[in-house]
Amino acid sequence: MKELKEFTIPFVGLKIGKHNFDFEITKTFFEHFEYEEFNDVNVKLDVVLEKKTTLLEFTLDFKGYVNVHCDITNEPYNQEVVGDYHFVVKFGDEFNDENEDLLIIPHGSHEVNIQQYIYESIVLAMPTRRIHPGVEDGTLDSxxxxxxxxxxxxxxxxxxxxxxxxxxxxxxxxxxxxxxx
Known part of the structure; x- marks a missing residue:
């Protein structure tokens, strides 16, 4: 899969310490992954990169909504999505992303792409059963x-x-x- 350049963070010129990045996640982001369960997406993502001498620590905090269809009525509604995800980037001999909380990139790398971690975090933050709020409180007329x-x-x-x-x-x-x- 082709990497989206906007989610590639160059870390070579950054000083040791914390650095903040802000992103807007929309439906086109999920279309890139060929994920079609969302009708609309509006998620604000704050990325905190803490650069240390031998590793990089990433914290992804996201909040927003995803428009999905109800599992009971198939009516579209906005599902709130809130969550965070932490992972570490270390340097090694070759690329290795087998561990979900540890990414190993080759020595000499100058940037890291975080799009896969963003995608997985938001999709996994969704509830397994999507029920329209109007079904639960009885206000939905369907x-x-x-x-x-x-x-x-x-x-x-x-x-x-x-x-x-x-x-x-x-x-x-x-x-x-x-x-x-």
Whole structure:
């Protein structure tokens, strides 16, 4: 996959200490990864790079919303996305990104691309079940919800059946033996 240049951070000219970078993540960022589950994206990303003598520490803090479809009604809504991610970049003989919290880049490198870490952080911050807030508080007026309620089992019949438990007549005969003494 081709690297997006805007997410490549050159660190050679930076002094030892903390450096801040700000990014706006939009839907085009996810289209680059061919990820099509988001209708719209508006996420603000703050990257803190702490340069040390032998390594680089990155902290990604993001906050915003992602427009997705509800799993129940398929209605689009804005899902809030908030999170952070920390990882370390060290220098070694060859490139190695097998460890999720440690990136090893070759000696002599002068920049690091963080687009994969941004992508994974935001996608993993999404809830596994996406439910429209209107479904949870009952304010959403949707044809699909009406149809689901229409097809759901009738709760009143189940309540009446549970109020009068039916017993086996053989047990009733045995109970009568106890009271006839």
């Amino acid at each position: 044809d699909i919800l009406k149809k689901l309620e229409e097809l759901s089992p009738n709760g009143k019949e189940q309540e009446n059946a549970s109020a009068k438990p039916e017993t086996d007549p053989r047990w009733d005969k045995l109970k009568k033996l106890l009271t006839d003494k």
